[in-house]
Amino acid sequence: MRVAEAWRVALDALRANRLRSALTMLGVIIGVASVVLLVAIGTGTKQKVEQQVEGLGSNLLLVVPGRIEVGNAPVVSPLTLKDVDAVTRVVGDPDRVAVTVASGATARAGARSDFTTVQGVLETTPAVFTRSLARGRYLTGTDVDTSRRVAVLGDSVARALFPDRDPLGQQVALAGVRFRVIGVFAPLGQSLGVDRDDEVHVPVTAAQRLWGTQRVDGIAVKAPDRERIDELGERIVAELNRRHPDTEFSAVTQQQILGVLGDILGVLTGVLAAIAGISLLVGGVGVSNIMLVSVRERTREIGLRKAVGARPRDIGVQFLLEAVLLTTIGGLTGMALGVGTALLVDALSPIPAAITWWSLALAFGVSAVVGIVFGVVPAQRAGRLDPVVALRTE
Amino acid sequence: MTGSAAADPRGDPPAGERVPAIEAVEVSRTYQLDGVSVEALRGVSLTVQPGDYVALVGPSGSGKSTLMHLLGGLDRPTGGRLVIGGRDVNALAPPEMATLRNETIGFVFQAFHLLPRTSAVENVALPLVYRGMSARQRRERAAAMLGRVGLGHRLDHRPNQMSGGEQQRVAIARALVTEPTVLLADEPTGNLDSVTGAAVLELLEQLNAESGVALVMVTHDQEVAARAHRRITMRDGVVVADSADPRSAHDRPPSVDHGRPATLVPAPSAEPRSASGSGPGHPSGGSGGAAGATGRLPREVERPEAHPRDAAPGDAVAREGAAGAREVERPGGTA
Structure with a gap:
């Protein structure tokens, strides 16, 4: 029998039982659609996180106490502004070094209040972390040196405290201490579910005085170029280790952060895809079941085809193609459904979703393989039927 | 295994003799049912020549259907030698059997x-x-084949839009479209009323005469059997009577023979219980004898000594009535 002929016969058989074929396909459709959708969500999340990490600024080196690894508890920082000066000497360019000491605090303006993160920083922050202002100005060296009580508000803080007024020049109470608003950041949006516009920048000296501390949480360095970033990190860590022999320090690059995050999200995506794959497997069992029913129902047809010259292989191929058609048509429909749902989710919800070609190819390939795997047994059974017995069946 | 029969050089016909369409030599077929062996055929020898018109008769359980399945290559003998279209069935794998059926056999x-x-x-x-x-x-x-069976105007009708007679004509066309050497018909008129059945039978005879395809027909109907040129009667898995084909004996034109009583010539296997006792399909084997004694009704359906014409009319009327009551021919093309 010619292959084209075999496809036509298989398609006719599916058409003859439209409802049953559709219901059988539904199992495969749901399986493939969920694989495509969940992989899209996983991939979308990963891409968005990567964008945001890269959006922090290029050639960034983050120096923190402790090790940066999944599952490690944060370490109380022994770093002070003196250590920052030492790091600056290693780097050789004060404009490339930023620090932060952060804490949650209530910001108050008149009757309105907003719980936010107050970050004590150097005037170098916008240059190191690629931040831009919507209004006003950023902190200056003088602001930092003189512990001036001035603040730059994140977009959401500005909206919460001054919904109907220009915040510039207004007073804001941070943890009960008055600061003057000198600027407002351009909005950044969300990252990993965190509102990045919910923060207030003040001079690091003012922040330390506010909380009565000498420490800084971490140091960020913008390396001059990508090639020397690792070497620079080692030199900074060596200098800090010399100054604080009891504490371990880490200098991590964006690439390393991306690697760690990518691993976590990759595992997550894999787990989601595997769960969806189980439903695809269940769909495959349904296909196998229906094919066995189909073989039994058409025993006489098989007997007749054999009587007029169909070889066992012809019959087997016919039923195998039927199973493969069920799963591939189901697979294509499921792909369309999965892509459509992913695009809807991406557009209408905060969950990002990105379609990747490999997930489509994988879903389609798996559905075709499911058809072959779960079609083989019924097909073999059909091919081996004894024509004499088959013709006698009523 | 009847080894001596299988090795017999009778398979090669002398020059001038026709090559047989099917040749069975001491063919037996034993089934295993729940651990019990049942001998459906116990040493059947017969030859179907191209153009033959053979009626295969016998009571239920006599082995007619089993023989038909063997002759058509749907099944394999468990003993003896079976040559279809010049090919020994025992030497063929299932795919080759399928091709053999496709090329040489038509089923109705x-x-x-x-x-x-x-x-x-x-x-x-x-x-x-x-x-x-x-x-x-x-x-x-x-x-073209549908045209030959008189259904040139029904090409695209589906079975459920056709009468029983028309459906059987379609089946006949299907059997003959491959231009086989043998047409095997298993009760071809059994599901039809007498008028339709007679027309289908005439069509089969006409095609047999025109195209030279051998027609082997299983039937219960004495009248139908009487029209064949040769009748093979079976009982308890053996051939008990085989009338020779008058055409091969006297070289008469086949059209003259329709309906004539066939001359009975005792076949070599007519007295199997005494004639040959070497094969496993014979009563000397204990299980076979038991099956033969208990499993079959000693019902007399075929009376070889009587002229079939004498018995036919009464039978035919009774059958016609029964057939008419059983199935009413539906008018075609209602949908």
């Missing part, structure tokens, strides 16, 4: 066995599908 069944939801022309073309023939060629040949 009592229940028609047409594919539902499939047009007449596609049903007829089905055997050609397994020859890898193109769709256009298949349709041409199938349409």
Whole structure:
């Protein structure tokens, strides 16, 4: 029998039982659609996180106490502004070094209040972390040196405290201490579910005085170029280790952060895809079941085809193609459904979703393989039927 | 295994003699049912020549159907030698058997066995599908064949839009579209009323006469059997009577012979219980004897000593009545 002929016969058989074929396909459709959708969500999340990490600024080196690894508890920082000066000497360019000491605090303006993160920083922050202002100005060296009580508000803080007024020049109470608003950041949006516009920048000296501390949480360095970033990190860590022999320090690059995050999200995506794959497997069992029913129902047809010259292989191929058609048509429909749902989710919800070609190819390939795997047994059974017995069946 | 019979050089016919379409030598077929062996055939020898018109008669359980399945290559003998179209069935793998059926055998069944939801022309073309023939060629040949059975105007009708007689004609066209050497018909008129049945029978006879395809027909109907040129009577898995084909004996034109009582010539296997005792299919084997004694009704359906014409009329009337009550011919093309 010619292959084209075999496809036509298989398609006719599916058409003859439209409802049953559709219901059988539904199992495969749901399986493939969920694989495509969940992989899209996983991939979308990963891409968005990567964008945001890269959006922090290029050639960034983050120096923190402790090790940066999944599952490690944060370490109380022994770093002070003196250590920052030492790091600056290693780097050789004060404009490339930023620090932060952060804490949650209530910001108050008149009757309105907003719980936010107050970050004590150097005037170098916008240059190191690629931040831009919507209004006003950023902190200056003088602001930092003189512990001036001035603040730059994140977009959401500005909206919460001054919904109907220009915040510039207004007073804001941070943890009960008055600061003057000198600027407002351009909005950044969300990252990993965190509102990045919910923060207030003040001079690091003012922040330390506010909380009565000498420490800084971490140091960020913008390396001059990508090639020397690792070497620079080692030199900074060596200098800090010399100054604080009891504490371990880490200098991590964006690439390393991306690697760690990518691993976590990759595992997550894999787990989601595997769960969806189980439903695809269940769909495959349904296909196998229906094919066995189909073989039994058409025993006489098989007997007749054999009587007029169909070889066992012809019959087997016919039923195998039927199973493969069920799963591939189901697979294509499921792909369309999965892509459509992913695009809807991406557009209408905060969950990002990105379609990747490999997930489509994988879903389609798996559905075709499911058809072959779960079609083989019924097909073999059909091919081996004894024509004499088959013709006698009523 | 009747080894001596299988090795017999009778398979090679002398020069001038026709090559047999089917040759069975001491063929036996034993089934295993729940651990018990049942001997359906116990040493049957017969030869079907091209152009033969053979009626295979015998009571239920006599082994007619088993023999038909063997002759058609649907089944294999468990003993003896069976040569179909010059090929020894025991030497063929299942795919080769399928090809052999496709090329040399045409089947007509009592229940028609047409594919539902499939047009007449596609049903007829089905055997050609397994020859890898193109769709256009298949349709041409199938349409031509439907024309020969008088259904040239029903090409695209489906089985459920056709009467029983028409369906059987489609089945006949399907059996003959491959131009086989043997047409095996298993009770071809069994599901039809007498008028339709007679027409189908006439068609089969006409095709047998025109195309030279050998016609081997299983039937219960004495009248139908009487029209054949040769009658093979079976009982308890053996051939108990085999009338010779008058054409081969006297070289008369076949049309004259229709309906004539066949001359009975005792076949070599007519007295099997005493004539040959070497094979496993004979009463000397304990289980076989038991099955033969308990499993069969000693019902006399065939009376070889009587002229079939004498017995025919009464039988035929009774059968006609029964057939008429059982099935009412539906008018075609109602849908």
